[in-house]
Amino acid sequence: MTHPKQIHIAVIGAGGVGSCFLSQLAWLAKNQQSARLSLCYLATIDGALYNRDYADIDIETALPTLEAKGSALPSISDTIEYLAGAPHKVVLVDNTSSGAIAEAYPEFLKRGISIITPNKKAFSESFKLWRDIFRAAELGSSMVYHESSVGAGMPIISTLKELVQTGDEVTRIEGVFSGTMSFLFNQFSPKSGQAGKWSETVKKAKELGYTEPDPRDDLNGLDVARKLTIMGRLAGLPIESPTSFPVQNLIPGELQSCDTSEEFMSRLHEFDDHMEGQKLLAERSGKVLRYVGSIEMSTGNVKVGMEMFDHMHPIATLKGSDNIISFYTKRYGELPLTIRGAGAGGDVTAMGVTADLLKVLSQMG
Amino acid sequence: MTHPKQIHIAVIGAGGVGSCFLSQLAWLAKNQQSARLSLCYLATIDGALYNRDYADIDIETALPTLEAKGSALPSISDTIEYLAGAPHKVVLVDNTSSGAIAEAYPEFLKRGISIITPNKKAFSESFKLWRDIFRAAELGSSMVYHESSVGAGMPIISTLKELVQTGDEVTRIEGVFSGTMSFLFNQFSPKSGQAGKWSETVKKAKELGYTEPDPRDDLNGLDVARKLTIMGRLAGLPIESPTSFPVQNLIPGELQSCDTSEEFMSRLHEFDDHMEGQKLLAERSGKVLRYVGSIEMSTGNVKVGMEMFDHMHPIATLKGSDNIISFYTKRYGELPLTIRGAGAGGDVTAMGVTADLLKVLSQMG
Incomplete structure (x- = not known):
């Protein structure tokens, strides 16, 4: 032929x-x-x-x-x-x-x-x-x-484009968009069992290759903000840039002046009490802590940061470094179309x- | 233009x-x-x-x-x-x-x-x-x-075709492929709370419009078997027909001679003890009962029927009449690519x- x-x-x-x-x-x-x-x-x-x-x-x-x-x-x-x-x-x-x-x-x-x-x-x-x-x-x-x-x-972009191009009305997009953040929070705030301190979790993730060479490039949330910018624009929102909506930076203010990745990692334990407090707050209401992004189409609100999820919520049940993205639409009704799996790797x-x-x-x- | x-x-x-x-x-x-x-x-x-x-x-x-x-x-x-x-x-x-x-x-x-x-x-x-x-x-x-x-x-066929056409190796496909079966088993064998008898669950599903006019058209498993046939063929298995692999028929032998849907529905309670027994068997090992289909590529085994799932398994966490389909592949590794959402509706x-x-x-x- x-x-x-x-x-x-x-x-x-x-x-x-x-x-x-x-x-x-x-x-x-x-x-x-x-x-x-x-x-x-x-x-x-x-x-x-x-x-x-x-x-x-x-x-x-x-x-x-x-x-x-x-x-x-x-x-x-x-x-x-x-x-x-x-x-x-x-x-x-x-x-x-x-x-x-x-x-x-x-x-x-x-x-x-x-x-x-x-x-x-x-x-x-x-x-x-x-x-x-x-x-x-x-x-x-x-x-x-x-x-x-x-x-x-994973078929995320193509699915969103199809929803829009066939005339469905996307009302909300929500998910865990970073393999690094997924791994960190699945480890740090598990549904059951013991977990280490935040700084130890980050150190372990870096050693296992789950973070960028400088973990600050993950912790600043910009990677997730970029993905939300892309999704929001595809859904029809004219988002100006990944810094034009609230993004929770997990590099604490006191450590933003660190010159090197090494200095940052050696001082990250100063942030442990704060993170432990956030986790306990979640645990007291029977929830876990996750780093998520969401787009609310009716208001145009886009945000990225830590949120608490009930143990039964699909976002709480993530494993490893998996991503999960849920599309709430008019046609799908109350239960979203959800896609889940590896969101990183060559x-x-x-x-x-x-x-x-x-x-x-x-x-x- | x-x-x-x-x-x-x-x-x-x-x-x-x-x-x-x-x-x-x-x-x-x-x-x-x-x-x-x-x-x-x-x-x-x-x-x-x-x-x-x-x-x-x-x-x-x-x-x-x-x-x-x-x-x-x-x-x-x-x-x-x-x-x-x-x-x-x-x-x-x-x-x-x-x-x-x-x-x-x-x-x-x-x-x-x-x-x-x-x-x-x-x-x-x-x-x-x-x-x-x-x-x-x-x-x-x-x-x-x-x-x-x-x-x-949902992007099921397109995703499977992409996995195959880009050279990934699909090892296993598993899921709940029928909205009717999903609804029936999510109701009959919930993760917590009380559930009615099997015949009552089927009756309720029929009343709510979740079944075909004659529920036997769902309960015989042929709809799921057809979907597995399509998926298996796309993955590379030369499956001869939807009756060429084991399919568990939920129309009990004693009721296969019923002439009408009405006669079948009025006698379905005769099957309640059997279904209750299956559910208790699952519950005793901390599991729930679901009606699933699976394709094992290495052996070519395709099967459709009831299986028990741990409460943490994504298949156990389904709601409403949602479908869920997981692709296990060489590239995705241990955790599958999973798509979940409404699998029926105009x-x-x-x-x-x-x-x-x-x-x-x-x-x-």
């Missing part, structure tokens, strides 16, 4: 998600028949690999080849020029969390280059960038998909990217 | 799901810009409404117009001829549960007519029909989508159909 069409794939980033995506892309190139997938560009922080004539790069050996003999990293505008000159349609897969690349999405899209990404920044910075991105996609007849920007590979995040690629391929005539 | 393309929509069935779909279609025709949706055919058991020249039928008044002045229902082959002669691409939306129409899907598809349906029969009868349907779609370059055949509007089932229509539209160049 001959392939009906050829699609160029450009990949930026080969970290945890990016390297998993390259494996999935290699598998996909062999196992789907709808298009011939041709890798024409791979870039990491160290350099880039591409051929002036857009000849295929072998996907399986691309990363070691780049490391051995990649050229200097081109500027973003040179990358756009290169990709816009390709003989077939191009899909850029941005597996970085770079703000600079996100800022350039409108330029890529205007030039007809479709974008797939788990990069939250493009969709959670200024509302202007959000509008520019989707307008540019219209202008360039290009597509932009970002399933993995919320809940990794392989499941890359799977969301790969699934988006399948959607884009199916729409490329 | 001018519409870039016109798509003909043919709708069969205007019952609970079909009438909700017509409302959603009317909304969609006004609120999306990707295509001009033109209703060219509407059929119910009473007759059909269509114009020889394929002129638009007003969606909002279609049903009363059909009732007032519809013509006789054409044969299936005449319907295929009519639709295949349309000047634009055609999507048939089959909102019936008709086996005869399901049998004709390959003919529609071969003639280039795409199909969207919640009709389980087409995908859960013989494995031959299943293969014929997907081969015919390839031959006819047509599409076939059936999200609402399992879990109504509006949410129609929403799955409408969402499929959006997918088909996005792929029609």
Whole structure:
């Protein structure tokens, strides 16, 4: 069987998600028949690999080849020029969390280059960038998909878009949107059994690799706020930025002046009494403490922070570092549509990217 | 803005799901810009409404117009001829549960007519029909989508397809696939509090409209078996039919000879002691009774029936008539990807159909 069409794939980033995506892309190139997938560009922080004539790069050996003999990293505008000159349609897969690349999405899209990404920044910075991105996609007849920007590979973005696009009325979105926060609070405020102090819980999570290298990047709540910004905008709220609504910062005021992650971790025990108090308050009313985000559509209220949940509430029953997201809508009525599972990890995040690629391929005539 | 393309929509069935779909279609025709949706055919058991020249039928008044002045229902082959002669691409939306129409899907598809349906029969009868349907779609370059055949509007089919198509390895699928069974067992075997006898629970469910007009159509387990057949096939198992694996029939042997639903309901109390015994067995080990289906991919084992679940298990925490479906996969690891919510009801089932229509539209160049 001959392939009906050829699609160029450009990949930026080969970290945890990016390297998993390259494996999935290699598998996909062999196992789907709808298009011939041709890798024409791979870039990491160290350099880039591409051929002036857009000849295929072998996907399986691309990363070691780049490391051995990649050229200097081109500027973003040179990358756009290169990709816009390709003989077939191009899909850029941005597996970085770079703000600079996100800022350039409108330029890529205007030039007809479709974008797939788990990069939250493009969709959670200024509302202007959000509008520019989707307008540019219209202008360039290009597509932009970002399933993995919320809940990794779980069908969160696609489900919300379907609810809206089929005319349902979303009334409330609520959930645990961070694998790190999920792990921390499932450990710190369990439904039964003993738990350690807050600072010990954070230390353990860091050692197990559940936090960013600097745990303050999780504890400030910005990651959750970015996800809520994306969900709220998709649901129809013109949220200006992830700092334009209340976000509870779990870096206590006294420790905000810490210069290093080490200093912060060594002083975090000063916050233990406060956190213990919050947990006891929950326990006294038979509840547990969780770090959640919610969007109330009728009022436009978005908030992120600690809340208390009854033992029977699905949010209280989370395990490990799972995420849970509930959609309350007019059609679903009193009981929400709820999706639950791993919301972080290289392989499941890359799977969301790969699934988006399948959607884009199916729409490329 | 001018519409870039016109798509003909043919709708069969205007019952609970079909009438909700017509409302959603009317909304969609006004609120999306990707295509001009033109209703060219509407059929119910009473007759059909269509114009020889394929002129638009007003969606909002279609049903009363059909009732007032519809013509006789054409044969299936005449319907295929009519639709295949349309000047634009055609999507048939089959909102019936008709086996005869399901049998004709390959003919529609071969003639280039795409199909969207919640009709389980087409995908859960013989494995031959299943293969014929997907081969015919390839031959006819047509599409076939059936999200609402399992879990109504919830993203169950699309999620399973994505897991498979991105190269994940599904190891186990488990869940409560029937709103009726969910309601019956959540009432009959609650986590706490008193519950009535089995026959009373069934009677109450029937009165509240949670069962089919004849509750035996739920209690025989065939509806769940059909859904498991569809899921298993999508995951890669060549399941021959919904009767080719063990399905626990909750119509007791002694009552299988009942002629009428009334006779069955009046004698169901004879089964109360047996069901009470099953429930007590569960309670003695601190568990509840639920009616579930599961697919074990490594062995190919598919089964449907009553099982006991620990109070903490997500299946034990279901409420109302909610469905829950868990996907255990290699990438997701120990904790599954779980989707939970309303798995029955006209509006949410129609929403799955409408969402499929959006997918088909996005792929029609």
